[in-house]
Amino acid sequence: MAAERYNAPAREPHWQKVWEERKVFLTRDDDPRPKYYVLEMFPYPSGRIHMGHVRNYTMGDVLARTKRAQGFNVLHPMGWDAFGLPAENAAMERKTDPGKWTNGNIEVMRRQLKSMGLSIDWSREIATCHVDYYRHQQKLFLDMLKKGLAYRKASRVNWDPVDMTVLANEQVIDGRGWRSSAPIEQRELTQWFFKITAYADELLEALQGLAKWPEKVRLMQANWIGRSEGMLIRWALKGKALPQGHKELEVYTTRPDTLYGASFLAIAPDHPLAKAAAASNRELGAFCDECRRMGTSVADLESAEKKGFDTGILAVHPFDPKWTVPVYVANFILMDYGTGAIFGCPSGDQRDLDFARKYGLPVVPVVMPKGGDAAKFTVGDTAYVDDGVMINSHFLDGLDTLAAFEEVAKRLEGQKLGRKPAGKRTVNFRLRDWGISRQRFWGCPIPVVHCPDCGVVPVPDKQLPVELPDDATFDRPGNPLDRHPSWKHVACPKCAGKAQRETDTMDTFVDSSWYFVRFTAPGAKTATDRKAASDWLPVDQYIGGIEHAILHLLYSRFFTRAMSETKHLDGLKEPFEALFTQGMVNHETYRRTSGNHKGQWLTPAEVRLDTDGTARRAFLIDTGEEVEIGPVEKMSKSKRNTIDPDDIIGRYGADCARWFMLSDSPPERDVQWTEAGVEGAARFMQRVWRLTDEAASRGSPRGSPRPGSFSPAAIELRKAAHKTLDLFWRNVEGLRFNVAVAQLHELANTLQGALASKEAGLEWAIRECGELLVQMLGPMMPHLAEDCWARLGYNTLLADQPWPKPETALLVDDTITIAVQVNGKRRDELTISRSAAKHEIESAALKLESVVRAIEGREVKRIIVVPQRIVNVVA
């Protein structure tokens, strides 16, 4: 009698309830077993989970469940990255409250995640928008302020004049606001910053120690931090155009060796000297204004012409008081890199060369390739940017680039301009301090008060938290906190006079920079419980999208250091021991090709697919018209190629979705969601259910004594099972889930073959194989595995079973098959004892008929025998 079909959607809630009731996944801090902290990046509560979440959380869950079975005390928590602009937009559009909207989304998504059967300790759930979380963040901020790690300064920001808020660089697309499409303005605003640059060197250095991070992410961070070694060089200024109080100009360069090739200085339009000079030069002022209006987008920069404006100011060459070069204001100089001023050496830098040609400035070659002829070497349209030998450079002539750098550095450091040395070796970083002020409502309030008499006053600890008001209005753009009738008006904590709260809130990346710490003690009265934090951290395995390679992961690394500095952590520096970045979930796109709706995107549900031989065609179900099958793209609302996890779980079960997400594609690569793939997963589930059923009835009863000896077929079966067990864990540990899945497929095939076999004496091995298969399936398809476990006669929970250990004796074979090559070409294979000596293998190989034929009577020159691997006959 065949087993009934397994009804996953009906069974899964049952097991979820059992796990919850028996508190199977609750984590205790006082558990003496070794800890393992596995964390997936927490979701933004946008409304519903998507397939990317399913993939991400399934991977983490496989690790968490396996590690748990292996005897680790596993921490696997979940929370919500719950502040952010979408809640405000929703409030504006739907006349609701951001908090209500967010909490409603959390409800829905929590239910969805629970329906996935994740082994999460839900008692540790946190949401960053809850005051119990952000009150501690305010404390962290104040402590950072005390340490000088948070500070205020005026800076230029992207300002959206329609939404009336600052936008991050990422939110400016082609010079326009991502939401409003309004042209973005550059505004000078006073903002709060975190001093991440104080850790620039350390954040860069420590990347080398992150051995379990993807090389790619480490590289991206290294490039982002952008360390360069160079010099600050001060130039004396003169000329009639020189504004008062500007006697000198400091430039930053990585090529002091090319100093004798200098033909101009250039400064940023926002440079203080430029501003001062513009005050008395209307044309220059107009030029600077024009530069400021220039867009900041990639396209703008690429097409923008390199332009300069001669200020009339002259700079004196550090090595020759009689030599002066003009000072230009140039549109391509960035105020916030280096000193906002450069010296141009046209022969050694392409951009400087273009500039010099345009404005008729001298081009003196100072570096030529090694072995070149100084008399003949010239620079035409292409600058020589590589290292080489110095020429036309007085005392530097003949030195190589590196030596020239050192010589110039030595001389300038010893030479005075005014009272100070004329030059200084320095290290410069691309990394900027982290601007965290946002003119938005739905974020963590920055806990300071502005007092007309006392200035910026931190909110005293006693007065924390600074809570968001619950009666803000969202009927018009701008910051609801700022226009709230009463919220910002408070007494100054210092002088008790009339004062105003800071109305900016923190960037939401602040929230996610320490949530992994909070999970270690989610109910602590202080921000952290240092004991719990040092017991649990660092996170042993962190899993998330590559899109956070820089921002979130760099900020978290900084924050961990800052929290150690402010004593919220016990000296921890790196939060994430191992990082894994998973690929996206993609789907085919479909669109109409004709009629009034040409170009309209169609959802997968609206389309019927037909396979005609190997050609695939798609038809609109409603009308029958053929539609175009477009490229496979990331699931997105705009292309309408999304699949709702709820639908899949409701139809096939969570285990099916989980299994499919783990199958086929390597986890770091994109995976293509296909109906056929899901159905394949569903079929496999039925097959497992059937095989377990047969193994339970055909195999020997549970607990029956192990036979003294096994038949050859039984040994083969046992070997297959134990080898799979061995490989399975190695592949899971290496996060090669797709390979682990393939191994289970293979074992299922083997078990099926054994069940079909008429041979007697397999009962015990069949039973064992079935149980091992179910145990390995457990972390991947936990619900099905529980049912199979019960079908095998157990009344325990599979989730509570220890991980089985492979019998090492079964992992090695007595006889092995090795390939036999003739002249590097495979001709045959040889089955021989594992311990066979070289000469035995050699003579056996030479006797093979196909080898003899391939040699064709030629003389055997050499035979390479690699025991247990290969034989290669060279003839």
Next chain:
RNA sequence: GCGGACGUGGUGGAACCGGUAGACACACAGGACUUAAAAUCCUGAGCUGGAGACAGCGUGCGGGUUCGACUCCCGCCGUCCGCACCA
């Protein structure tokens, strides 16, 4: 422009340290069961030639190292990603 990754059957992919390329799955074809279908099970298959045994070719392209290369080295081509007026 700079930096990086990748390129294997019809498709997704596997191959640990240089040692039998194509595991496993999807799709496909043939067969069994069935009145039929679904479900399930069995079989086949890199390409070319051959009835077949077998032979030749084959991991983007061209070279190289090696007894032996998907794997290492050099040079191209293509795709994707990150950064980008960084002095």
